[in-house]
Amino acid sequence: MWFVNRKEGRVFLHGKDDPVAAADAAAACAGFRPDAEEEIVADEPVSCYNCRYRRWSADSLTCQKHA
Amino acid sequence: MKIFVCIDDTDNIDSRGTGELASLLAADIDKKGWGRSHYITRHQLLVHPDVPYTSHNSSMCFAADIHESQLNAVISHAGNFLKKESAEGSDPGLCIAVSDRLTRPETVIEFGQKAKRMVLTKQESYGLAEDLGIHLSEHGGTGDGIIGALAGVGLRMSGNDGRLRGKIKIDSPNQTIKVGEICAHPSVDEVRNLDGKVIPDDQIIELGEKIKTVLLGGKLILLVMPVEGETGSASWRTCPKNILKTY
Structure with a gap:
Protein backbone atom coordinates (compact mmCIF):
# COMPACT_ATOMS: atom_id res chain seq x y z
CA MET A 1 0.00 0.00 0.00
CA TRP A 2 2.96 2.28 0.63
CA PHE A 3 6.21 2.87 -1.17
CA VAL A 4 9.11 4.47 0.61
CA ASN A 5 11.61 6.50 -1.34
CA ARG A 6 14.41 8.73 -0.22
CA LYS A 7 13.10 11.90 -1.83
CA GLU A 8 9.43 11.91 -0.93
CA GLY A 9 9.21 9.53 2.03
CA ARG A 10 6.22 7.22 2.45
CA VAL A 11 4.12 7.48 -0.69
CA PHE A 12 0.56 6.08 -0.94
CA LEU A 13 0.65 3.68 -3.89
CA HIS A 14 -3.03 3.99 -4.80
CA GLY A 15 -2.98 7.60 -5.88
CA LYS A 16 -5.66 10.19 -5.22
CA ASP A 17 -8.70 8.31 -6.40
CA ASP A 18 -8.96 5.05 -4.50
CA PRO A 19 -11.20 5.78 -1.50
CA VAL A 20 -11.47 2.12 -0.51
CA ALA A 21 -7.72 1.66 -0.26
CA ALA A 22 -7.36 4.99 1.56
CA ALA A 23 -10.03 3.97 4.08
CA ASP A 24 -8.44 0.54 4.58
CA ALA A 25 -5.03 2.11 5.14
CA ALA A 26 -6.37 4.59 7.68
CA ALA A 27 -8.36 1.91 9.51
CA ALA A 28 -5.14 0.01 10.03
CA CYS A 29 -3.24 3.08 11.23
CA ALA A 30 -3.03 4.17 14.87
CA GLY A 31 -1.80 7.58 13.80
CA PHE A 32 -4.90 8.68 11.88
CA ARG A 33 -6.21 12.08 12.90
CA PRO A 34 -8.86 13.96 10.92
CA ASP A 35 -7.83 17.18 9.23
CA ALA A 36 -9.72 20.48 9.49
CA GLU A 37 -13.26 20.38 8.09
CA GLU A 38 -12.37 22.34 4.96
CA GLU A 39 -9.73 19.78 4.01
CA ILE A 40 -11.98 16.71 4.32
CA VAL A 41 -12.38 15.31 0.81
CA ALA A 42 -13.32 11.64 1.17
CA ASP A 43 -16.79 10.40 2.11
CA GLU A 44 -15.30 7.74 4.38
CA PRO A 45 -14.54 9.64 7.63
CA VAL A 46 -11.51 7.52 8.48
CA SER A 47 -9.38 7.75 5.37
CA CYS A 48 -5.80 8.69 4.57
CA TYR A 49 -7.37 11.27 2.24
CA ASN A 50 -8.85 13.00 5.29
CA CYS A 51 -5.88 12.66 7.61
CA ARG A 52 -4.07 15.75 8.82
CA TYR A 53 -0.77 13.90 8.43
CA ARG A 54 -1.15 13.40 4.69
CA ARG A 55 0.63 15.70 2.34
CA TRP A 56 -0.80 15.87 -1.15
CA SER A 57 1.57 15.51 -4.09
CA ALA A 58 0.85 15.83 -7.79
CA ASP A 59 -0.16 12.16 -8.13
CA SER A 60 -0.83 10.89 -4.63
CA LEU A 61 -0.02 11.70 -1.02
CA THR A 62 2.77 11.06 1.43
CA CYS A 63 2.31 10.13 5.06
CA GLN A 64 4.02 12.58 7.40
CA LYS A 65 3.16 10.57 10.51
CA HIS A 66 5.15 7.52 9.61
CA ALA A 67 7.68 9.23 7.36
CA MET B 1 -15.63 49.97 1.24
CA LEU B 164 -17.21 27.54 1.24
CA ARG B 165 -15.50 26.91 4.56
CA GLY B 166 -17.81 25.09 6.95
CA LYS B 167 -20.85 22.93 6.52
CA ILE B 168 -24.34 24.31 6.01
CA LYS B 169 -26.73 23.22 8.73
CA ILE B 170 -30.27 22.51 7.57
CA ASP B 171 -32.90 21.38 10.01
CA SER B 172 -35.04 18.93 8.07
CA PRO B 173 -36.58 15.95 9.88
CA ASN B 174 -36.62 13.60 6.89
CA GLN B 175 -33.40 14.90 5.30
CA THR B 176 -35.20 16.32 2.28
CA ILE B 177 -35.95 19.91 1.35
CA LYS B 178 -37.35 21.90 -1.56
CA VAL B 179 -34.90 23.91 -3.65
CA GLY B 180 -36.79 27.12 -2.90
CA GLU B 181 -36.49 26.49 0.83
CA ILE B 182 -32.79 25.74 0.83
CA CYS B 183 -32.13 28.88 -1.25
CA ALA B 184 -33.49 30.90 1.69
CA HIS B 185 -30.35 29.89 3.59
CA PRO B 186 -27.78 32.74 3.55
CA SER B 187 -25.06 30.40 2.26
CA VAL B 188 -27.04 29.10 -0.73
CA ASP B 189 -27.77 31.38 -3.68
CA GLU B 190 -28.75 28.75 -6.20
CA VAL B 191 -28.99 25.00 -6.72
CA ARG B 192 -27.47 23.55 -9.90
CA ASN B 193 -26.63 20.16 -11.31
CA LEU B 194 -23.10 19.29 -12.44
CA ASP B 195 -23.90 20.46 -15.98
CA GLY B 196 -24.67 23.93 -14.64
CA LYS B 197 -28.43 23.70 -15.04
CA VAL B 198 -30.36 25.68 -12.43
CA ILE B 199 -32.80 23.44 -10.53
CA PRO B 200 -36.33 24.87 -10.12
CA ASP B 201 -37.65 25.89 -6.70
CA ASP B 202 -40.28 23.14 -6.48
CA GLN B 203 -37.84 20.23 -6.89
CA ILE B 204 -36.93 18.17 -3.82
CA ILE B 205 -33.37 17.48 -2.70
CA GLU B 206 -32.17 14.67 -0.47
CA LEU B 207 -29.59 16.09 1.92
CA GLY B 208 -26.28 14.29 2.31
CA GLU B 209 -24.02 14.26 5.33
CA LYS B 210 -22.02 17.28 4.24
CA ILE B 211 -23.83 20.21 2.69
CA LYS B 212 -21.41 22.68 1.23
CA THR B 213 -21.59 25.29 -1.50
CA VAL B 214 -19.00 26.24 -4.10
CA LEU B 215 -18.30 29.63 -5.64
CA LEU B 216 -19.44 29.79 -9.27
CA GLY B 217 -20.41 32.83 -11.29
CA GLY B 218 -20.06 34.95 -8.17
CA LYS B 219 -22.75 32.93 -6.39
CA LEU B 220 -22.76 30.28 -3.69
CA ILE B 221 -23.97 27.23 -5.53
CA LEU B 222 -25.25 24.00 -4.01
CA LEU B 223 -24.38 21.23 -6.44
CA VAL B 224 -26.73 18.27 -6.77
CA MET B 225 -26.83 14.98 -8.64
CA PRO B 226 -29.90 13.13 -9.88
CA VAL B 227 -31.40 10.40 -7.70
CA GLU B 228 -31.67 7.34 -9.91
CA GLY B 229 -33.60 4.11 -9.51
CA GLU B 230 -35.39 5.08 -6.30
CA THR B 231 -39.02 5.82 -5.60
CA GLY B 232 -38.75 8.54 -2.92
CA SER B 233 -39.93 12.09 -3.41
CA ALA B 234 -36.48 13.54 -4.01
CA SER B 235 -35.24 13.98 -7.58
CA TRP B 236 -31.82 15.22 -6.50
CA ARG B 237 -29.24 14.62 -3.82
CA THR B 238 -26.40 16.85 -2.64
CA CYS B 239 -22.99 15.98 -4.09
CA PRO B 240 -20.64 13.86 -1.99
CA LYS B 241 -17.27 15.12 -0.78
CA ASN B 242 -15.33 13.36 -3.50
CA ILE B 243 -17.11 15.52 -6.09
CA LEU B 244 -16.82 18.74 -4.10
CA LYS B 245 -13.08 18.25 -3.67
CA THR B 246 -12.52 19.29 -7.29
CA TYR B 247 -13.78 22.82 -6.58
Missing part, protein backbone atom coordinates in the same frame (compact mmCIF):
# COMPACT_ATOMS: atom_id res chain seq x y z
CA LYS B 2 -15.35 46.36 0.20
CA ILE B 3 -12.10 44.58 0.91
CA PHE B 4 -10.80 41.08 0.24
CA VAL B 5 -8.65 39.51 2.94
CA CYS B 6 -6.65 36.37 2.25
CA ILE B 7 -4.14 34.47 4.36
CA ASP B 8 -1.93 31.54 3.52
CA ASP B 9 0.71 29.27 5.03
CA THR B 10 -0.13 29.89 8.68
CA ASP B 11 -0.11 26.31 9.90
CA ASN B 12 2.09 23.33 10.57
CA ILE B 13 1.12 19.69 10.60
CA ASP B 14 -0.06 19.73 14.24
CA SER B 15 -1.57 23.20 14.49
CA ARG B 16 -4.93 24.82 13.82
CA GLY B 17 -5.69 25.18 10.14
CA THR B 18 -5.52 28.39 8.13
CA GLY B 19 -9.31 28.29 7.81
CA GLU B 20 -9.73 28.61 11.55
CA LEU B 21 -7.41 31.59 11.70
CA ALA B 22 -9.31 33.23 8.82
CA SER B 23 -12.52 32.67 10.74
CA LEU B 24 -11.09 34.29 13.90
CA LEU B 25 -9.77 37.23 11.91
CA ALA B 26 -13.12 37.75 10.19
CA ALA B 27 -14.86 37.64 13.58
CA ASP B 28 -12.43 40.25 14.95
CA ILE B 29 -13.44 42.71 12.22
CA ASP B 30 -17.07 42.36 13.27
CA LYS B 31 -16.37 42.44 17.01
CA LYS B 32 -14.23 45.56 16.84
CA GLY B 33 -16.96 47.37 14.93
CA TRP B 34 -14.75 47.95 11.89
CA GLY B 35 -17.28 46.46 9.50
CA ARG B 36 -19.00 43.23 8.54
CA SER B 37 -17.15 40.22 7.22
CA HIS B 38 -18.59 37.64 4.87
CA TYR B 39 -18.15 33.93 4.21
CA ILE B 40 -14.74 32.30 3.87
CA THR B 41 -13.72 30.37 0.77
CA ARG B 42 -10.93 27.86 0.35
CA HIS B 43 -8.84 28.09 -2.82
CA GLN B 44 -6.68 25.24 -4.05
CA LEU B 45 -3.29 26.22 -5.46
CA LEU B 46 -0.70 24.20 -7.35
CA VAL B 47 0.65 21.08 -5.70
CA HIS B 48 4.20 20.81 -6.98
CA PRO B 49 7.59 19.71 -5.56
CA ASP B 50 8.95 23.23 -5.99
CA VAL B 51 6.17 24.79 -3.92
CA PRO B 52 6.73 24.62 -0.16
CA TYR B 53 3.46 23.87 1.66
CA THR B 54 2.36 21.99 4.76
CA SER B 55 -0.13 19.50 3.40
CA HIS B 56 -2.52 20.85 0.76
CA ASN B 57 -1.46 24.31 -0.49
CA SER B 58 -4.74 26.10 -0.14
CA SER B 59 -5.43 29.68 0.90
CA MET B 60 -8.42 31.14 2.73
CA CYS B 61 -10.17 34.32 1.67
CA PHE B 62 -13.09 36.42 2.84
CA ALA B 63 -14.65 39.71 1.81
CA ALA B 64 -15.64 42.40 4.28
CA ASP B 65 -17.48 45.69 4.12
CA ILE B 66 -15.58 48.06 6.36
CA HIS B 67 -15.59 51.74 7.19
CA GLU B 68 -12.95 53.46 5.06
CA SER B 69 -11.37 55.06 8.11
CA GLN B 70 -10.68 51.59 9.55
CA LEU B 71 -8.63 50.16 6.68
CA ASN B 72 -5.28 50.80 8.37
CA ALA B 73 -6.58 49.36 11.62
CA VAL B 74 -7.68 46.18 9.81
CA ILE B 75 -4.33 45.82 8.04
CA SER B 76 -2.37 46.41 11.23
CA HIS B 77 -4.53 44.03 13.28
CA ALA B 78 -4.42 41.29 10.65
CA GLY B 79 -0.61 41.47 10.47
CA ASN B 80 -0.20 41.34 14.24
CA PHE B 81 -2.77 38.56 14.43
CA LEU B 82 -0.85 36.41 11.94
CA LYS B 83 2.44 37.05 13.68
CA LYS B 84 0.94 35.99 17.01
CA GLU B 85 -1.32 33.14 15.94
CA SER B 86 0.53 31.42 13.09
CA ALA B 87 2.18 28.11 13.87
CA GLU B 88 5.86 27.59 14.46
CA GLY B 89 7.68 26.86 11.23
CA SER B 90 4.97 28.39 9.04
CA ASP B 91 5.55 31.12 6.46
CA PRO B 92 2.44 33.29 6.81
CA GLY B 93 1.38 35.83 4.23
CA LEU B 94 -1.40 38.41 4.23
CA CYS B 95 -3.11 40.11 1.32
CA ILE B 96 -5.74 42.84 1.62
CA ALA B 97 -7.16 44.41 -1.53
CA VAL B 98 -9.65 47.27 -1.69
CA SER B 99 -12.13 46.34 -4.38
CA ASP B 100 -12.99 49.86 -5.59
CA ARG B 101 -9.36 50.93 -5.84
CA LEU B 102 -8.33 48.12 -8.16
CA THR B 103 -7.89 49.59 -11.61
CA ARG B 104 -7.11 46.25 -13.26
CA PRO B 105 -8.80 43.51 -11.24
CA GLU B 106 -8.37 41.10 -14.13
CA THR B 107 -4.60 41.01 -13.51
CA VAL B 108 -5.11 39.78 -9.94
CA ILE B 109 -7.59 37.19 -11.18
CA GLU B 110 -5.10 36.06 -13.81
CA PHE B 111 -2.40 35.80 -11.13
CA GLY B 112 -4.69 33.58 -9.07
CA GLN B 113 -5.43 31.34 -12.02
CA LYS B 114 -1.71 31.07 -12.81
CA ALA B 115 -1.03 30.03 -9.21
CA LYS B 116 -3.19 26.96 -9.82
CA ARG B 117 -1.02 25.74 -12.68
CA MET B 118 2.51 27.12 -12.29
CA VAL B 119 5.12 27.99 -9.70
CA LEU B 120 5.13 31.73 -8.92
CA THR B 121 7.60 33.77 -6.92
CA LYS B 122 7.50 36.31 -4.12
CA GLN B 123 9.10 38.83 -6.45
CA GLU B 124 6.25 38.51 -8.96
CA SER B 125 3.73 38.79 -6.15
CA TYR B 126 5.22 41.95 -4.66
CA GLY B 127 5.59 43.47 -8.13
CA LEU B 128 1.92 42.98 -8.97
CA ALA B 129 0.72 44.09 -5.54
CA GLU B 130 2.77 47.29 -5.76
CA ASP B 131 1.47 48.05 -9.27
CA LEU B 132 -2.12 47.69 -8.14
CA GLY B 133 -1.91 49.18 -4.66
CA ILE B 134 -2.69 45.93 -2.90
CA HIS B 135 -1.44 45.34 0.63
CA LEU B 136 0.85 42.30 0.80
CA SER B 137 2.91 41.42 3.85
CA GLU B 138 4.79 38.50 5.35
CA HIS B 139 4.61 37.67 9.05
CA GLY B 140 7.17 35.01 9.82
CA GLY B 141 9.40 32.32 8.33
CA THR B 142 10.17 32.74 4.65
CA GLY B 143 6.97 34.73 4.09
CA ASP B 144 6.22 32.56 1.07
CA GLY B 145 2.56 32.65 2.06
CA ILE B 146 2.22 36.03 0.33
CA ILE B 147 2.10 34.22 -3.02
CA GLY B 148 -0.93 32.14 -2.06
CA ALA B 149 -2.52 35.09 -0.26
CA LEU B 150 -2.43 37.26 -3.38
CA ALA B 151 -3.55 34.34 -5.53
CA GLY B 152 -6.43 33.65 -3.16
CA VAL B 153 -7.70 37.21 -3.48
CA GLY B 154 -7.60 36.90 -7.26
CA LEU B 155 -9.46 33.59 -7.20
CA ARG B 156 -12.11 34.88 -4.81
CA MET B 157 -12.57 37.98 -6.96
CA SER B 158 -13.01 35.76 -10.02
CA GLY B 159 -16.17 34.39 -8.42
CA ASN B 160 -15.42 31.03 -10.00
CA ASP B 161 -13.15 29.16 -7.63
CA GLY B 162 -13.19 27.50 -4.28
CA ARG B 163 -15.61 26.05 -1.82
